[in-house]
Amino acid sequence: MPRRIVIGIRGVGHRVIDSIWRLGYASRFFLLTMLKSGTSLRRFGLIIREVYFTGVLSLIIILVSGLFVGMVLGLQGYETLQRYGAESAVGTMVALSLLRELGPVVAALLFASRAGSAITAEIGLMKATEQLAAMEMMAVDPIARVVAPRFWAGVISMPLLAALFSAIGVFGGYLVAVVLIGVDEGSFWSQMQDAVDFRYDIVNGVIKTCVFGVAVTAIAVFEGYDASPTAEGVSGATTRTVVTSSLAILGLDFVLTSFMFRGMS
Amino acid sequence: MALDALVEIRDLNFSYGERPILKGINMDMHRGQVIAILGGSGSGKTTLLRLIGGAVRPSSGYVKLEGNVVHKLTRDELFRIRRKMSMLFQFGALFTDLSVFDNVAFQMREHTDLPEPMIRDLVLMKLQAVGLRGAHDLMPAQLSGGMARRVALARSIALDPVLIMYDEPFTGLDPISLTVIGNLIRRLTDALGMTSVVVTHDVQESLKIVDYVYFIADGVIAAHGTPSEVRESVAPFVHQFVHGEEDGPVTFHYPAQAYARDLRLENSFA
Numbered sequence: 001m002p003r004r005i006v007i008g009i010r011g012v013g014h015r016v017i018d019s020i021w022r023l024g025y026a027s028r029f030f031l032l033t034m035l036k037s038g039t040s041l042r043r044f045g046l047i048i049r050e051v052y053f054t055g056v057l058s059l060i061i062i063l064v065s066g067l068f069v070g071m072v073l074g075l076q077g078y079e080t081l082q083r084y085g086a087e088s089a090v091g092t093m094v095a096l097s098l099l100r101e102l103g104p105v106v107a108a109l110l111f112a113s114r115a116g117s118a119i120t121a122e123i124g125l126m127k128a129t130e131q132l133a134a135m136e137m138m139a140v141d142p143i144a145r146v147v148a149p150r151f152w153a154g155v156i157s158m159p160l161l162a163a164l165f166s167a168i169g170v171f172g173g174y175l176v177a178v179v180l181i182g183v184d185e186g187s188f189w190s191q192m193q194d195a196v197d198f199r200y201d202i203v204n205g206v207i208k209t210c211v212f213g214v215a216v217t218a219i220a221v222f223e224g225y226d227a228s229p230t231a232e233g234v235s236g237a238t239t240r241t242v243v244t245s246s247l248a249i250l251g252l253d254f255v256l257t258s259f260m261f262r263g264m265s
Numbered sequence: 266m267a268l269d270a271l272v273e274i275r276d277l278n279f280s281y282g283e284r285p286i287l288k289g290i291n292m293d294m295h296r297g298q299v300i301a302i303l304g305g306s307g308s309g310k311t312t313l314l315r316l317i318g319g320a321v322r323p324s325s326g327y328v329k330l331e332g333n334v335v336h337k338l339t340r341d342e343l344f345r346i347r348r349k350m351s352m353l354f355q356f357g358a359l360f361t362d363l364s365v366f367d368n369v370a371f372q373m374r375e376h377t378d379l380p381e382p383m384i385r386d387l388v389l390m391k392l393q394a395v396g397l398r399g400a401h402d403l404m405p406a407q408l409s410g411g412m413a414r415r416v417a418l419a420r421s422i423a424l425d426p427v428l429i430m431y432d433e434p435f436t437g438l439d440p441i442s443l444t445v446i447g448n449l450i451r452r453l454t455d456a457l458g459m460t461s462v463v464v465t466h467d468v469q470e471s472l473k474i475v476d477y478v479y480f481i482a483d484g485v486i487a488a489h490g491t492p493s494e495v496r497e498s499v500a501p502f503v504h505q506f507v508h509g510e511e512d513g514p515v516t517f518h519y520p521a522q523a524y525a526r527d528l529r530l531e532n533s534f535a
Contacts, residue, residue, distance in 0.1 A: 122362075125361075126360075126361075129356070129358060129361070130354045130355070130356070130358040131358050131359075131360055131361070133320070133354070133358065134352070134354055134358035134360075135360075136320065137318055137320070137347060137350075137351070137352040138347065138348075138351070138371070138372050138375070139343075139344040139345070139347040139348045139375075139376065140371075140372070140375050140376075141344075145375070
């Protein structure tokens with residue numbers, strides 16, 4: 001019995017040390033990516049190419065989801081607000097929900113599953129097929145040439161995608177509340193304009209998306225680079241990217257929200 | 266033969282943890298030579314290439330390339346020296362997101378400031394050398410195994426290296442592609458005056474094209490010599506390897522305890 005306990009404790013210790021070691025390795029990798037970003041920032045074409053793959057190709061899923069989320073918000077908002085005779089405030093509700101929370105968070109979750117997983121799988125497969133080793137042998141640093149452009153492309157794409165998500169979401173809310181249900185158009189827009197504050201709502205939302213962008217892409221490139229070069233290795237890394245970045249998004253969202261909106265009316 | 270060896274390997278030892286992979290390797294590789302490193306799977310051949318390329322560090326001993334001890338170079342110096350060497354990976358390792366043209370142009374664009382029209386001419390010349398000028402627009406996924414290997418060969422000669430290392434270049438190729446790759450290695454080595462190191466277990470194909478052969482078994486050089494010396498060798502290991510015999514110094518059976526004992530028959534005979 002005591003032997004089992006010892007083995008159990010040893011197992012826990014092993015896992016803890018392993019996780020801390022991996023966290024250290026990931027931080028070092030992140031630092032190296034920053035240090036070696038010079039090449040991709042100088043040759044901006046490399047980043048633009050990746051923006052196409054991570055950003056432009058994610059547009060469809062972001063826009064369609066944004067539209068539906070906005071439409072649902074319009075419906076639910078109207079349903080609740082009309083009980084208090086405040087249905088004209090539905091515009092405010094839709095806009096604030098999207099700009100402060102749903103825009104950044106849902107767009108980031110979609111971005112993690114659409115673009116993050118693709119980045120991990122691509123880098124992981126490049127490793128498995130010795131493309132990264134070949135690059136090393138050609139005296140080209142894979143972190144500078146492969147990782148950094150993808151990282152920066154993700155960081156650039158994320159806020160733009162979230163902005164489009166929120167914009168199309170507001171449009172979805174308008175479609176349902178004004179066009180479909182018949183809420184007064186003037187009060188829908190004017191109340192929204194009055195209630196949304198540029199500094200508190202929009203800037204804070206943008207800050208959130210930037211943080212999510214860094215988190216998701218950093219996790220995606222690291223998992224890809226660290227994947228063991230086998231089929232299971234790459235598939236495991238892809239799954240870990242989606243799971244870890246989703247949890248990171250939700251955790252970071254709570255931390256950021258508590259800093260940004262505490263004590264606000 | 267030039268006096269100074271391009272690659273000089275002395276008392277090279279390498280181990281993964283406690284497990285020794287290479288033990289006391291000495292080799293000289295001269296300019297203009299095609300050298301084969303033959304040995305069974307897991308004999309440490311590929312590790313030797315990785316040591317020459319500076320991808321791993323030896324436990325003791327050294328590899329010298331053009332007088333530089335490879336494992337003592339800083340990362341920048343190593344990258345500088347790697348521009349003079351190339352490696353052809355087992356399955357080509359072409360960049361799958363780039364076309365054939367861009368794969369061959371990759372190093373030129375990364376390491377030189379050559380204008381694009383000149384890069385275009387150079388790439389087409391390299392592709393012409395491997396017979397695939399017409400395939401420059403294709404993507405790697407559209408190539409057969411042999412073609413991918415040839416494109417990788419064109420890519421590896423992009424910057425006219427002094428040393429090319431080939432990791433199992435003949436694996437998984439049909440007889441025609443096999444001959445094509447073999448002849449290309451010989452022709453390009455002669456035309457560019459470089460050194461080629463071919464790691465392989467394909468004895469017959471490699472003996473046709475090489476100048477010198479090293480056999481590696483269990484981490485040591487079991488034999489070495491010119492192809493004709495090797496063919497006529499009576500050394501048991503070399504004879505077994507060259508003629509592909511099933512049993513010999515390299516046994517068919519993995520070491521095990523007595524067969525009768527494994528089948529629990531010992532006592533019944535007693």
